[in-house]
Amino acid sequence: MPISRIARRPSLGGAVLALIPFLAMCFSVPLWDRLYPTVFGLPFNLFWLISWILLTPVCMWAAYRLEMRRTPAEGERTNEGSN
Amino acid sequence: MNPGLVALAVTFAIVAAGSIVGLLAGARYKMDLEQWAVAGRGFGIVLVWLLMAGEVYTTFSFLGASGWAYSRGAPAFYILAYLSLGYVVSFYVLPPLWEVGRAYKLQTESDFFEKRYDSKSLAVLVSIVGVVFIVPYIQLQLTGFGIIVAVASFGAIGQTTATIIAAVIVAGFVFASGIRAVAWVSILKDILLLGAAVSIGVWVPYRYFHGIGPMFTALIQAHPQHLVMPGATKNLGHAWYISAVLLNSFGAYMWPHTFGASFSARSSNVLRRNAIVMPLYTITLTFIFFAGFAALMVVPGLSNGDLSLLTIARRTFPAWALGVIGGAGALTAMVPAAVLSLTAATLFAKNFYRTVLAPSMNDEQVGKLARPLVAVVTAIALGCAIYFPQTLVNLLLLGYEGITQFFPGVVLGLFWARVTRKGVWSGLLAGIVTVGVLVFTKHDPLWGLNAGFLALCLNFSLTVGVSLLTPVAPVFERQSLQGIETA
Numbered sequence: 001m002p003i004s005r006i007a008r009r010p011s012l013g014g015a016v017l018a019l020i021p022f023l024a025m026c027f028s029v030p031l032w033d034r035l036y037p038t039v040f041g042l043p044f045n046l047f048w049l050i051s052w053i054l055l056t057p058v059c060m061w062a063a064y065r066l067e068m069r070r071t072p073a074e075g076e077r078t079n080e081g082s083n
Numbered sequence: 084m085n086p087g088l089v090a091l092a093v094t095f096a097i098v099a100a101g102s103i104v105g106l107l108a109g110a111r112y113k114m115d116l117e118q119w120a121v122a123g124r125g126f127g128i129v130l131v132w133l134l135m136a137g138e139v140y141t142t143f144s145f146l147g148a149s150g151w152a153y154s155r156g157a158p159a160f161y162i163l164a165y166l167s168l169g170y171v172v173s174f175y176v177l178p179p180l181w182e183v184g185r186a187y188k189l190q191t192e193s194d195f196f197e198k199r200y201d202s203k204s205l206a207v208l209v210s211i212v213g214v215v216f217i218v219p220y221i222q223l224q225l226t227g228f229g230i231i232v233a234v235a236s237f238g239a240i241g242q243t244t245a246t247i248i249a250a251v252i253v254a255g256f257v258f259a260s261g262i263r264a265v266a267w268v269s270i271l272k273d274i275l276l277l278g279a280a281v282s283i284g285v286w287v288p289y290r291y292f293h294g295i296g297p298m299f300t301a302l303i304q305a306h307p308q309h310l311v312m313p314g315a316t317k318n319l320g321h322a323w324y325i326s327a328v329l330l331n332s333f334g335a336y337m338w339p340h341t342f343g344a345s346f347s348a349r350s351s352n353v354l355r356r357n358a359i360v361m362p363l364y365t366i367t368l369t370f371i372f373f374a375g376f377a378a379l380m381v382v383p384g385l386s387n388g389d390l391s392l393l394t395i396a397r398r399t400f401p402a403w404a405l406g407v408i409g410g411a412g413a414l415t416a417m418v419p420a421a422v423l424s425l426t427a428a429t430l431f432a433k434n435f436y437r438t439v440l441a442p443s444m445n446d447e448q449v450g451k452l453a454r455p456l457v458a459v460v461t462a463i464a465l466g467c468a469i470y471f472p473q474t475l476v477n478l479l480l481l482g483y484e485g486i487t488q489f490f491p492g493v494v495l496g497l498f499w500a501r502v503t504r505k506g507v508w509s510g511l512l513a514g515i516v517t518v519g520v521l522v523f524t525k526h527d528p529l530w531g532l533n534a535g536f537l538a539l540c541l542n543f544s545l546t547v548g549v550s551l552l553t554p555v556a557p558v559f560e561r562q563s564l565q566g567i568e569t570a
Contacts, residue, residue, distance in 0.1 A: 009498050010175050021171050025164040026328045029321050033157070033312050035303055041296020043303070043310045046369070049163045053365045056167045060174055060359040067355065 010063075011070060017063040021056045025049060086402035087237035093406025094235050094413055101271055101414045102256050105264030105421075126266070126347045131357050133269040134344050136364055139166065139335070140276065141220075142227030142416035144368055146389045147475030152375025154388030156306070156314025159372065164328045167362040169335025174358035176336060178351035179497050189346060191426075192339045192489065193434035199496040200504040203438050208508070209489065210434035212515055213339040214460070216485035217427045220338075221464035223478040224420035225249045227389070228413055229468070234393040235409035243469055249416065250465040254458045257421035265422050272418050275411035277367055283392065283408065284370025287377045287399055295373060302376055309379070323528050326536035327480075333539070334487030340426035342493075389475050420461075428456035481522055484535025488514035491539075491546040506550030514542030 010018070032048040039047040126134065144162070151159035183189065187198045192213060197206035229246030236245075256264070285295075292298035303310060313320045336342055348354050371392065378391035382398065385391055396408050432453040437444045444452075473481075491510050495502040517538035521527050527534035 008179060014175070018171050018175060021168055025168060026325055026332075029312070029324050033321065033324075035307075035310055038296070038299065041294065041299055043299055045157065045160065045311065046372075049160055050366070050369055053163065053167050053362055053369075056171060056362045057359050060171065060362075063174060064355055064359060 011066060013066050014063045017059045017066070020059050021052060024052045024055070085237075086405075087235070087239050089402040090235040090237070090406040090409060091232070091240075093403055094232070094409035097271075097275065097407070097410025098252060098413050098417065101268045101417060102252070104271060105256055105268045108264045108267035127349050127353060130266045131344070131348045131353050132360065133273065134266040134347060135341065135357060135361065136269060136273055138265075138338075138341055138344060138419055138422050139169075139361075140273075140364065140367070140415065141419040142224050142231075142412060143475050143479050145276065145280075145371065145412050145415050146227050146230060146392055147223070147479060148368055149371045149375030149378070149392035150388035150390075150474065151476050152372045153379050153385070153391035155316050155319065156309035157312045158314050158316055158319035158324065159375070160312075161324050161327045161331070163365055163368060163372075164324075165331035165335065166365045166368070168328060168332035170358045170361040172332055173336045173345075173361075174355060176494060176497065177345040177354040177358070180342075180493070181345055181348055181351040181354055183497070184346045190343065191430050191434055192337075192342045192493075193430060195342075195496070196492060196507070197434070200492075200507055202504045202508075205504060205508060205511075206434050207438055208511065209492075210430045210438075212485065212488070212511070213430050214427045214435075216482045217339065217423050218460070218464050218467060219473075219478045220482040221420050221423045221427070221461065222467045222473070223475050223482075224416040224423070225253070225461075225464055225468045226472065226478070227475060228253075228416035228420070230389060231393065231409045231412045231416070234390065234397060235405060237397075246465065246468050249413075249420075250461050250468075253417055253420045253424065254461040256417060257425050257457050258454055265418055265425075268414065268418055272411070272414035275407065276415055279408045279411040280367045280370040280374075282404075283396055283399075284373040287374055287381075287395055290399055291377060291381050298373070298377055298380070302380060305380065310376075318528055318531060320531060322531045323533060326528075326533040330487050330533050330536040330539060331483050333490045334483045334535075337486050337489040337493060338482075339430055339486075340422045343426055343429075344422075387474065424457045424460045424464075425453075427460045428453040431460075432456055480527070480533075480535070484518045484522065484527070484533070484538065485515060487535055487539055488518065488542050491543045495546060495550075501550055501555060502546065503550045503553045503555055505553045506546045506548070509549045510542040510544075510546030513545050514538045517541055 033045045035043045035045070037044060042050070148159060148162050151162070180195070183195070183199075187194070189195050189198065191210075193206040193210040196209045197203060225246050228249030229242045232240055232245035232248060233242040240248075288295045288298040292301055299310070306315075309315055312324055336345070345354055348357075374392050374395060375388075378385075378395040382391065382394050385394060393405075393408070393412070397405050400408070429449075432449050436452060437449055488511055492507040496507070515538075518535055521529055521534035521538070529537060
């Protein structure tokens with residue numbers, strides 16, 4: 001089986017979930033790169049980035065749930081025999 | 084007692100403790116190539132997490148990030164974004180890669196290119212490019228280690244001597260113990276780093292400003308431009324930020340050592356779960372940034388921003404605490420430097436030396452050759468550190484700009500059946516040459532964009548374009564079929 005068939009592409013939902021953190025932390029920088037309003041004493045841009053450091057795992061967790069529902073059996077494959 | 088002696092003694096006690104943990108971790112296993120390089124593919128979630136945290140959070144995050152917060156300001160925030168987004172990319176790329184790695188018994192990044200594109204020459208190119216761009220990353224670790232020893236000794240040990248000491252320790256450490264040592268020493272390293280980062284990042288602002296909020300208020304008043312892009316720079320604006328974040332997050336797992344670390348996982352799911360929790364670790368870095376910002380107010384005018392974190396720590400804490408911080412920093416340099424030199428040596432021995440010069444070598448001989456090569460690679464990086472000194476961020480950016488040129492070949496190779504050997508060859512070569520020319524003629528950033536990002540765009544277009552114009556070799560499909568049956 002060629003490599004491009006062993007490796008499954010992510011689903012559409014998974015791709016969208018990956019896009020959210022990229023939109024929030026990367027492409028939208030002109031919208032949030034400012035000092036005010038400060039939140040908890042932090043400049044707004046730093047507060048925004050810290051929030052998304054915390055929210056990114058939420059997106060990835062959702063993507064994980066999605067992925068597991070797609071093919072639970074394949075995801076559980078482990079490397080038995082060597083250890 | 085002399086404060087320099089106290090600080091140094093504590094730092095070296097921590098380094099010694101780390102080395103002993105490393106030796107014990109490696110001792111229980113027979114070190115064949117598979118154990119040495121990918122730990123027998125047996126790591127569960129905890130060890131994979133430790134190994135990857137050990138690799139990603141280097142002395143760069145410790146000294147370089149605070150250095151940029153100090154000298155450049157807001158553009159340094161790109162580090163927070165690219166680390167988190169790098170894990171997002173890894174969530175989609177590493178599990179399929181692991182499946183392929185298991186099916187074809189891959190150990191290195193070059194192995195992937197060799198099997199996917201059925202091309203030994205491409206694998207050799209990847210090993211050369213990989214080793215060449217790993218050297219500045221090792222140089223970064225040695226320079227950082229050197230800065231720590233020099234500052235902790237209160238200037239009694241010069242930075243050159245300190246860097247040489249660092250190189251000897253690193254080479255000895257990896258020579259004895261292989262990849263398992265790295266994961267175990269990471270436990271000590273991560274606990275110390277977390278403790279050091281939080282205590283510096285919280286205590287320093289309280290000590291001088293009575294809180295983190297008041298510190299930012301004072302900073303905004305004194306340097307109103309520092310905390311929004313382009314900060315204290317002229318050309319690191321929003322476009323640069325976006326291009327640098329994209330380049331670095333695509334590149335985070337293209338490093339031969341992070342790429343190879345994914346093969347040490349027990350299952351592809353371990354890698355998915357790891358990608359979910361890893362971004363949380365990035366929070367540590369915000370404390371490091373606090374220290375850099377506080378240093379700008381308390382110890383302004385340092386010629387090298389990389390010294391800012393340790394300088395303010397030395398002014399604020401007693402000598403023994405400076406020693407603990409130095410020890411944390413030293414392990415943070417040692418662990419990644421060990422992985423980097425181990426990977427470079429394996430890559431060179433297996434995918435360059437064996438492929439080009441001695442095809443009859445078996446794995447055992449490759450493993451024997453790789454060990455002394457660790458010393459060679461470390462010595463080269465040491466030479467660069469002494470003769471071509473650079474700031475830490477510049478070294479990291481250079482490494483990332485080169486290494487990310489593997490991205491199209493890896494991702495298209497995994498997900499697009501139509502990509503061809505000629506396509507990847509031309510894209511990779513064009514990307515590397517572009518990076519080389521732009522960086523060495525000092526045109527980075529160019530047109531407000533990260534030079535490596537521009538090279539990556541060219542690389543990607545050429546890979547796709549040339550692939551569409553060249554036929555997929557029919558022999559590849561046949562050979563791959565045989566490969567999977569025997570695997």
